[in-house]
Amino acid sequence: MSEYQLPAQFEEFSQARKEGFLRAKAIKDSGGHIAGTFCTFTPCELMDAAGVHPVSLCGMSPEPIPAAEKDLPKNLCPLIKSSYGFAVSDTCPYTYFSDLIVGETTCDGKKKMYELLGRMKDVYILQLPQGIDRSYALEMWTKELHRFKAALEEKFNVTITDQALREAAELRNQLRQARTALMELQKLDPPPFTGLGLYKLLDGLGFSFDLHSNLKKLTDLTAQLQADYAAGARPVPPGQKRILVTGCPIGGVLEKTVKVVEENGGVVVCFENCGGIKPTRYLVDTQAEDIMSAIAQRYLNIGCAVMTPNSQRMELLPQLVEEFRVDGILEIELQTCHPYTVERYEIKKLAHDMGVPFLALDTDYSQSDVGQLTTRIAAFIEML
C-alpha cells in the first residue's frame, strides 16, 4: 500500500483535479520527488539534475483565497493569496504532494508568504539579487545556486554532477527554443493562433512532467501550424488589432483580459510576461567552463519588475513591438503588485516614445470588474 495519502476531501474534487492528484501521487508512489516553484527565476536545471520534478504552484484561481485570508491581509496580490490558500486548504495536488517548495526573494508579498508557508511545508528560499547592475550580482547568485545545490543533494540524498547539469541545461534550452519558435509563429499576419489558445497550451505543459514528450509536442505543433498556415488555414481572421501583453502573471485573469481582447477585434500576438517570451529567449551556455555560473547568468537576464533598475524589460519591449508588429500594448497588473504598478510609469513613457497606444489594467481574481474591464479593452481596441 502506498505511504502517500490523498487529502480527506478528495472525493469532492472535480475530475480534472482528481486526475492531478492521482498523477502527482503516482510520481510519489514510484519513488519520484516533486518540488513546487513560484517563479521563472527558479533554476529548474538544478532540480532536473537532482531527479526532482519542478512544478509551478502559482495560484490562478479565486477559490482558495478565502482560506488564505484567514492568515493573510485582504489587500494583497491575488496570486500570492491563491497560492497560499491552496497550501492551507490541501486543494492543489502539486502543493499537497510537493517534497520541497522553492521560493526566491522576488516581491515582498511572496517573500513573507513563503515564511508562513514554511510552517506547513519544507520551504527553501533563494536570495535573488535585487538588480544586475552590481559587478558581484552574478557571483552572489552563483553562490546562492551552489547553496541550493547542496541543499538538494542533502535532502534527496543525491549527487548533482556537472554532467547532469549540462544535460539538464541542454534539454531546458531545447524546450525554451521550442516554446520561442511556437510563440514566434504569432509574428505572422494574421497569426496562426489565438493568444488565449496559445497561452493555455503553454501553461498546460507545465503540469506534464515528461520533458521529452513536452518538447515533442511543441515541435510537432509548431510544424503542424506552419503546414496548416501554408495550406491556407487562417484560424484568426485578418485585420484584428495586434496586441502585446506585458506585466504580471496573468493565468488567473485570462478570461477577463485576453479573451475579451480577442472577442472585441484584437488578437494577442505576444505575451511579454513570465508565461510568455520573457523567460524563454535566454539560454544557458552549456559549454561554459563553469556550468553553475552559466546557469546563474541565464536567470539574471530575466526582465522582471522585482529588479531595480529593470533595464532588461525596457530593452526587450521595443524589440518585441517591432518584431511582432504590435498595434497596442496592454499592461495587465494584479492588485497591489507594487513592482509592476509603479514601473507602469516607465512603460507608459516607453510606449509613448515608440508611438504605440498603451492601456494598463489593474485587476484581481474576482468577477466584480468584468464589465468595466470589457469597456476599457473594447474602447482601447476601437481607438487603435
Place this chain on the structure above:
Amino acid sequence: MPVYSIGVDIGSTCAKLAVVEDGRTLVHQMVMPTGWSSAETAQAIYDQLERQGYCPDSSPCVATGYGRLNVPYAQKTVTEITCHAKGAAFLFGTEACAIIDIGGQDTKVIAMADGVVQDFLMNDKCSAGTGRFLEIMANTLCVDPGTLCELARRGSGVSISSMCTVFAESEVISLIGSGTAKEDIAYGIVESIVNKVASQYGKLSVPGDRCYLTGGLCESPYILESLSRTLGLTVTSHPLARYAGAIGAALTAHGLARSERRTSV
C-alpha cells in the same frame, strides 16, 4: 430620401436615444431612466422610435453604454468612450479636445485629436467621482442632484475626505448630525467629485486646452465653474451634451448597411 441613423446609449442610470438625419442633423433625442432591466428599456426605446415614425429594424443602429449588448435591433455595439468622443466632436465642432463624461457608474476622461480617441481613463471599480456618488449624497441630503449642485455654490469650508461612497455617506450623515449647513455639505460633496475628476484629468496628456463636459451633469453651471476653477481652464458644455454618447452612436451607425450582421467591434 433622407437616411436616419439611430444611436441608443443604455447607461447605468439613464438611457438615451438619438436619431441623426443623413449623418449631419440631430432630429430626435430622448432620455429615460434605465430602470432594472436594460432589455426592457431597449424595448421601450424601440416603441418610442416606432411612435415617432422611425423604423428601428430597417435603419442603421448602434448601441453603446453598459447595456449595449441588450439592444437586439442594433447592428453593432461600440463603447461609450468612442461614442462620447464622436458625439462631442459633433456638438462642439472640434476634433482636438479633452472630454470629461461624468456618468452614472463611470467617470471618463478622453483625449481626442483629429476626431479620434488618443487616450482615455476611467475611474477604478469604486464609484467615487461618479454620478452615482452624487445621487447617493443628494438622496442623503433629501434634494435632487441638480439642486445639490446649486446649493454647493452658496457653501464653503467643508471637505469630504472619504473616497469610498459608503464611508463618504457616513461622513455626510455625521455632518448633518453636527448641524453643518446643507450648502456647506453640498459644497464638500461637489468638491470631492471635482477633485477626483481633476486627478484623473491630470494623468492624461491632453492636446490643447479645450475641455468639454458631457453626460448628465452638463446642465449644472456650478459643476462647470468648479471644474474650470480646479483644472485652471474653461470647461464648457452643451444643453444636448447628455446625449453625446447616443449621438456618437447614431453617427457611427450612419453608413452601416442595414443588411450587416450584428457584430461587436
